[in-house]
Amino acid sequence: MILSMIDATVEYRLNNQSVKALDDVTLAMESGEFLAVVGPSGSGKSTLLQALGGMLSPISGEVFIDGTSLYDLSCDKRAEFRRLRLGFVFQTFNLIGYLTAQQNVQVPMMLNGDSTDDQLKRSEYLLEKVGLADRMLHKPAELSSGQQQRVALARTLANDPHIIFADEPTGALDPETGLQVMSFLNDLNQEGRTIVMVTHDPKAAAMASRCIRLVNGKIESLNQTQANPVKFPAE
């Protein structure tokens, strides 16, 4: 077991009103799994992903990755843990606008304190891998959204993470580029990385090895996608 969440509850407070975004969720993943998280908007998918990724502290419950209890670590130790072992892919790419594609990929290595030489070599290799060798010196604004997401993927891979958390990675892409990004994620899974992906897209979810559906902060059903294709309600 590489990742587990035990009885985790997450609450947001807004003007003295608390919203239970995650309600006593328990979940376990084996190494190399590709998990898709589906469910209606506002059901707590992003919240689950953040809590699993060590970015959002649950009010009760625990999250373990590789045997480490994430929320027993200090904030800065948790940041270090994310830097060394976890990768994140965002729906809106979250590239840094004033840096070039290559520099964006260098960021996690810079945070690691790697030498500039290593940073340049690895970022070049990774951008080549996602097919953007000729776009290294472009700023994000000069790239299409599909290209931006591929830069973000390269950035995610900079520190060679064991687990990748992706929140609607194809949500802002047209179907064709979305498919391209999905095939990259699939490759990464084939390489042995564990992937947790939130998605609205049935085709994307179909590529996962397992799918869970979240409703009102609770896991409603667990399915083996291969055996039981998930039904998607019209939203």
Added chain:
Amino acid sequence: MNLLFTIRKEMFERKQQLLTSFLTILLGITAIVSINTITHSSQTAVKQELERLGANVLILPRDATVQSYYAADLESGELPESYVNQLSNSGIHGMDNLSPKLSASMNIQGQSFILTGILPKNEMRSKVFWQGGGTNLFGATEQPSQECLTVDLPLGGSAKPKQRIIDDLEKDQVFIGNEAASILNLSQGSTLELKGQTFTVASVLPSSGTVDDTRIFAHLHKVQELLNKPGTINVIEVVGCCQKIFEGLVPKINALLPLAKVMTIGHVVKTQIRTNQMMEKTSWAFISLIILVGGSGIANYMYSNVNERKKEIGTLMALGAGSGFILKLFFIKALFLGLAGGVGGYITGTALAVFLGPYIANIPVTPLPSLMGLALLISVGIALLATFLPARRAAKVDPCIAFKEI
């Protein structure tokens, strides 16, 4: 790529905002530096003026004027030498130096010179009442008393007044002004005849550019004897502590010595001193205002910078940046702004002062390198302080901001 590179990239990505906030701090420091530079030069000018005039208080015979004092007009009356003792024993504070003098015009080789009788230092010291300080030939401050150092005028301080104290002067010796020496073709060791008596030139005084250059100085008591006026003087030059002069030194001396007239040469420069004090006060009011405006300018900039970059901060944190990294990201940026503002402000402020000073304050203005430190201190201080709150807020930004679909 490292932190500094990242900061530089970000700063120059938003040139316009950077420029605006840089300008607020630059203008502020420019104003501070230029005002201080002009004020300081003005004070130096006052000080030099005082030094040029020598004593700042003159005790003259009642009918004398400053003009007659300078012309050594003996007809305008005289004072008893005992006044010196009276003054010294009076317990009036604020008199650093007393120089009794007797001057008279004298014809030598068909030319008119002024013969001035002075008391050398050794004789002043021998008097019981004399404590510390020295009798200065020209009455310039040798070592102002401690309390004088704290007054508005920086007398003493860094600039050393010319040390031209006569330590020893025998009754048959004279000191001779530079110009007089060349006219009379005299040098050290030559002899000079005055009213039938022979004197040796003990020293030729360096040129001072004042009337002193055409004077001949001899021992006071010898001059009294030559002029047949024993126990008489026609001026006591006093180096008064400026603060004490304002606090009523003059009326006190007036009351003590009824036959004398007390004048402050300083009244000429008094207005200048007032101007300086005013400048200094306004400058402090100004500095406070600048700190407020410059500070809020920078604070506003950093604050909105943090807001704009929330998502970037969240992303960096998701990628594993600790709060230390985020704090540095903003503090180093503020440090850059502060340093640039301080150095830039010092340079423009100094340039402004040097070029405008002569028009504003009627004085030549010289750059004041020591202000660089103050400029940097204020500038960096403002920038760091104004960044403290937003930066701390930034480091606390929830990394889940990165997941918001803004």
